[in-house]
Amino acid sequence: MDDFQSAEETAFVVDEVTNIIKEAVEGAIGGNGYQHNKVNQWTSNVVEQCLNQLTKLGKPFKYIVTCVIMQKNGAGLHTASSCFWDNSTDGSCTVRWENKTMFCIVSVFGLAI
């Protein structure tokens, strides 16, 4: 007997994932200013926290989480992504966050298995 799940439980829900990302970013770098020696740890914390929460959703997805943290000094930054996947089952979500001293851009890609 196969297990069946309703459509809501196996789709990539962008709102849910957005909340997870926001909480992870706030938790990891919430009130901090840019510090070069800590950035490495911050990016790792953000992605690990995101991935842990995504795993807890229990959906049949493979996840790719990327995080970019850049110091604010007037320089321009652009990000883009291009994906070859199944539009009906896969999805992505990008969250931009900033404070006075840095930008943080987190992207989550969910690929159905």
Add this chain to the structure above:
Amino acid sequence: MATTGSHPAVKLKKTIQFPQEVVNVRRPSNCLSQNSQPESSSTLGVEAAGPNMARRRSTKYGGGTLLTAAHAFRRMTRNSIAQEQLPKPVVKYENTYKLGPDEGTEFFPSKAKNEIEVFLEQHMRDVTYDPSTAAQLTQTIADKVKNLTKELNCPRYKVVSTVVVGECKNQGLETASRCLWDDGKDNFATVCHKNKTIFAVVTVFAVYFE
């Protein structure tokens, strides 16, 4: 329970989708569906699930959401609805029982890295940072890198390419990524390219589709 084999990271579950009509089609070999447009008939035989099937299934597996979705679907089909408003059937392919890529069709990160390095070298040689064109440049690089990866003869792989392009102004920048996937089959390649005014960090992920 029929499964394709134990998955190290995620438990495999079949899906049943309401209220869309489900059409089961045998999957052609080496096929990766890019969109969900189904073929409604096939020479290998088609089993279509209509409203009656939905009703039987909903009582068998009786969740509240399944029952109400089935009711909604039946109500919809009883009234006359214009063809465009009906939900498009979602194709569910039969199992191929393939657990891994065939010989010679694996994704090799080293090959991808070489291709991307050559491409970036060529593309970014005389480029200076310009805010009005940088966005377009970034998108172009992402698309081209994805196409390059597709040409590497790995037919059952889903490809995600991400590009970060920025102005060089002595600022600090850090990128990180983590993935929840099958370590033996999925991989990634990353390339950094820099000149005096502009830098680009390109990462391409290839994920095997079971």
